[in-house]
Amino acid sequence: MNSKFFPVIIVLTLVLVLAILLPIGMAPNNASLNYNNVTVWTHVNITNARPEVINISIYELTNSSNTNITLNAGGFKDIICNATLRDWNSFSDIIYVNATIWNTAASSFNSPNDNNTHYTNTNCTNSGNGVGFYVNYLCNFTIIYYANNGTWMCNVTVKDSKNTTGSGNGSTIFYPVYSLNITDGIDYGNIAVQAFSNNITANITNLGNMQINVTVEGYGAKRGDGLAMNCSLGGNITVVNERFATANIDWSLKTPMTGNSQTLSNLTLSKQINNAIIMNNTYWQLYADSLNNPGGNCTGYVIFTAVAP
Secondary structure, three states, X not given: OOHHHHHHHHHXXXXXXHHHHOOOOOOOOOHHHOOOOOOOOOOOOXXXXXXXXEEEEEEEOOEOOOOOEOOOOOOEEEEEEEEEEEOOOOHHHEEXXXXXXXXXXXXXXXOOOEOOOEEEEOOOEEOOOXXXXXXXXXXXXXXXXXXXXEEEEEEEEXXXXXXXXXXXXXXXXXXXXXXXXXXXXXXXXXXXXOOEOOOEEEEEEEOOOOOEEEEEEEEOOOOXXXXXXXXXXXXXXXXXXXXXXXXXXXXXXXXXXXXXXXXXXXXXXXXXXXXXXXXXXXXXXXEOOOXXXXXXXXXXXXXXXXXXX
């Protein structure tokens, strides 16, 4: 064999050996291809977004500027939890909204409904203002007069067409309400001068959401005039001749009116907590004194005021 081919054979043999020994896919030892970091792009397609409660405002139905609530004495007050909602799949993807409102001092979100502390609305209504991803839902609550005062929390929960949910809270204040109702008038009937009327009962009912005491103030024509009655044929009855008590007792033991505000002693009306109305009796008598020789039909006034104990 010609010796000039030996170097070629040796080179080919080395190349073949290296090709066998090097792992398939091994990068060559080239410094220009060693990187400290590499950035790659990523992608995902979200098929459904969870609905969100963005904001909750609470106010009286008849006056949206009243964001803290004064209940109607002896009646009902409609209030609104107005929820601003967002769904990235479009506001029309929202299919159901409900709400719960409760007194934070005496109840919780999961408590049973109670006129004093807890109300629910299972069917809030679309306000009709939906645009793009946003819409408002209105959740109405009819609150009875003796509902607890203090901080109330409103939770609104929203569900979309894929049954995913979102929720949020807002708060308001229910103010204390001191209120009462009285028997329609105190009619002493027919009496002669220098005679006593029968014992007349006046019922007092607590129409607020607080325990109350009661004060009374009497006058004839204007406050502070020192009279109990003004009479159509002339004369009058002085204020001290009208008396009251919180028990059915004799005239001599009753308290004379003074023309100033006086507390009905031993009379505290608790706050109503169920359907049983809180009522108590007061007892009244009149003496037709002869000092100013009253005659004819006589009229006067008694102011009953609910006050904090």
